[in-house]
Amino acid sequence: MRPRILALGLAAAVAVAGGCRKGETEKLGPVRALQAEVRPRYRPPADGLLTASQIDAYLTVRRSAGRRSPSDAAEDATLDPAELAWVRARIVEALLALDAKQVSEGASESYAAALSRLRETRRTAHDAKTAGRLDAEIAALERERAALRRPVPASPASKNAALVATRRAELERVGP
Numbered sequence: 001m002r003p004r005i006l007a008l009g010l011a012a013a014v015a016v017a018g019g020c021r022k023g024e025t026e027k028l029g030p031v032r033a034l035q036a037e038v039r040p041r042y043r044p045p046a047d048g049l050l051t052a053s054q055i056d057a058y059l060t061v062r063r064s065a066g067r068r069s070p071s072d073a074a075e076d077a078t079l080d081p082a083e084l085a086w087v088r089a090r091i092v093e094a095l096l097a098l099d100a101k102q103v104s105e106g107a108s109e110s111y112a113a114a115l116s117r118l119r120e121t122r123r124t125a126h127d128a129k130t131a132g133r134l135d136a137e138i139a140a141l142e143r144e145r146a147a148l149r150r151p152v153p154a155s156p157a158s159k160n161a162a163l164v165a166t167r168r169a170e171l172e173r174v175g176p
Contacts, residue, residue, distance in 0.1 A: 041080050041082070042082040042083035042086065047156060048090065048156030048160075049156055049159055049160060050087065050090050050091070050094070052163065054083070055171075057077070058084065058171075059170060059171070059174055060077060061084060062174035062175065070088075091160075091164055091171060093156075093160065094160035094163070095171070097155075097160075097161040098161045098165055098168065104148060107148055108148055111141055111145040111148065112145070114141060115142065115145070118137055119138060122134040122138065
């Protein structure tokens with residue numbers, strides 16, 4: 001008798017659990033539908049590289065936005081606002097990479113000019129103490145300049161910078 005009661009109890013528990021799952025599934029239907037709507041449709045490329053067509057689309061949206069938000073203008077242009085945000089972020093990174101390169105080149109020129117003046121001063125130095133101090137300063141500046149010249153590993157931002165550089169004036173006119 002006991003095994004029979006145990007079997008009936010187990011069968012009832014399985015039936016109730018199955019019924020709960022069905023009710024649970026029915027309740028989750030609208031949630032899953034909402035998640036599908038909210039989930040961004042745009043998936044950025046794994047390599048993080050921009051395309052010329054993305055820059056064109058970005059410029060079109062920025063020009064047409066007027067007083068509206070860029071995401072509203074993007075939706076009107078049938079561009080996913082998530083893609084617009086991703087493209088904008090990559091453009092900003094590329095512009096920063098271009099600026100960093102310009103600053104680095106300027107610093108390198110400043111180091112070269114300072115080294116040139118120090119070497120000229122060193123040639124005219126007559127006492128050993130002054131010559132030694134100038135040699136130490138020259139060596140320190142050479143080390144700093146060498147550190148500045150180390151190649152920066154290729155990154156998506158530096159690769160995007162090459163593409164963005166050709167359109168920089170256009171991009172700066174429409175703003176971020």
